[in-house]
Amino acid sequence: MKIKRSKYHLSYYHILIYIISQLWSGTDSEALPGYSINAPRSVTVQRGLCVFIPCSFTVPEKERLTRSAKGIWYNKDDEPVTSRRNSQYENNERFFLLGDVWRGDCSLYIEDPIYKDEGHYRFRVEDNIKFTYLDIKPYVKVTDLTDKPEISPIKSWIDGATVTLSCTSPGTCVRRTPKITWTGDIQNRRQANSLNNNEDGTKTHVSTITFTARKEQNNSTLSCTVQLKGGLTTVQQITMKVEYPPRAPEIKCSINTKEPNIPSSRGCTMDANTIIYPPDESQLSLICSADSVPKSSLVWKSSTGTLNSSFTGKLIFTNLLLTDDGIYTCQATNPHGSKETSVTIKITWLGNLLDIGASSETLDITKMSHSFRLKFGNAVRLGSSSKKEEEDLQTITGTKLMKAAHISG
Incomplete structure (x- = not known):
């Protein structure tokens, strides 16, 4: 025995x-039999944020838990980081056992994790039984803060429109309230902070600003900065897009003459009435531009109709003729409006094809079959000073006589 x-x-x-x-x-x-735990085997959390680890456990049916059941979470060093008995908590202000232990809920919540928090965690229940669960020991990995705030909506606005933007802090922490600030070319803005409660008990922090969009803000930057505990900060930046109709187009000109003694810039300066006096037979370029967002299409028009349409806004006369005299209009158009500016071209005669010589020389226009230019200072004597002959001379030259040429009878 x-x-x-x-x-x-x-x-x-x-x-x-x-x-x-x-x-x-x-x-x-x-x-x-009867002892089991259900929780993720590993989770990742960024510094300054928070993480929720869902967890549930069971005990044998004959060991029914009472409301006094106590749950405890231990870290990798076998140190208790948080516990709960009914509604009484014991924690280090960063770890929380959120679930009702007597209901089999062992959910763990961690705020503001630091690098030394990384490691395995194990759960223990104490009631009429005492048991530590080792099937699943969740591993918490702590990484650098990389998440950024979220600014929305991101789109284009119209000059003068009322704009409302929201900045949502990363993370959904329960107890921490981050500081949210806006930076940018925003005047007379109204700012409000709000708190959204999530179904899992966590909270989302949002800052909202309202302002009036101005065209000067186009392509400027707007930033939202979130400051977390311990001085950790994260920033999101957007480029603002503000659209507006075209302003009155600006017209510039350049000229290239064939006369060696004539400066290339001569005749290209517009006077107060936007009149240009280029030499005949020269090359004249008109360049039209208009400030607008989006970019405007540019159309050149004259009394004869539309000349060209493009985004470059260039109108080039390769060989100016007296018949090119007239008013030219540049029209700028985008989806938000249209503006136009006009310029007048008046051809100036320079040089001569027919050098008449002495002012007493008589010119018989009835024997001329080609057009000509008059040299400055030449006097032209018409065989007869009749109205009909003056009109014939004007017809031959292709335009009315310029004031620069003196005609004597």
């Missing part, structure tokens, strides 16, 4: 060792 008792005693000892090994080896405590 003594031997049998010794054998039984040895068997009990082996069973006890087996149970202890299962509890602490982390292999599979499912071998103990």
Whole structure:
């Protein structure tokens, strides 16, 4: 009998060792009927933010938990970081056991994690039974803060429109309230902060600004900065797009003459009435531009109709003729409006094709079959000073005589 008792005693000892090994080896405590835990095996959280680890556990049915059941979470150093018995908490202000332990809820919440928090965590329940779950020991990985605030909506606005933008802080923390600030070329703005409660008990922090869009803000930057505990900051920046109709087009000109003694810039300066006096047979370029967003299409028009349409706004006369005299209009158009500016071209005669010579020389226009130019200062004597002959001379030259040429009878 003594031997049998010794054998039984040895068997009990082996069973006890087996149970202890299962509890602490982390292999599979499912071998103990009724004890199980369900939680993610690993989670990742950024510094300054927070993480929610959903967790549930069971005990054997005969070991029904009471409302006094206590749950405890331990870190990798076997130090308790948070516990809860009914509604009483014990924590270090960054770890929280959120669930009702007696209901089998072991959900863990961590705020403002630091690098030394990284590691495995294990859960233990204490009531009429005491048991540590090792099947799943969630591993918490702590990384650098990389998430940025979210600014919305991101789109284009019209000059003068009322704009409302929201900046949402990264993370959904329960107890921490981040500081949210806006930076940019925003005048007379109204700012409000709000707190949204989420279904899982966490909170989302939002800052909203309202202002009037101005065309001067186009392509300027607007930033939202979120400052977290410990001086950690994260910034989101957008480029503002403000659209507006075209302003009155601006017209510039350049000229290239064929006369070697005439400066290339001569005749290209517009006077107060936007009149240009270019030499005939020169090349004149008119360049039209208009400030607008989006970019305007530019159309050149004259009394004869539309000349060209493009985004470059260039109108080039390769060889000016007297018949090119007239008013030219540049019209700028985009989806928000249209503006136009006009310029007048008046051709100036320079040089001569027909050098008449002495002022007393008589020119018989009835024998001329080509057009000509008059040299400055030449006097032209018409064989007869009749109205009909003056009109014939004007017809031959292709335009009315310029004031620069003096005609004497």
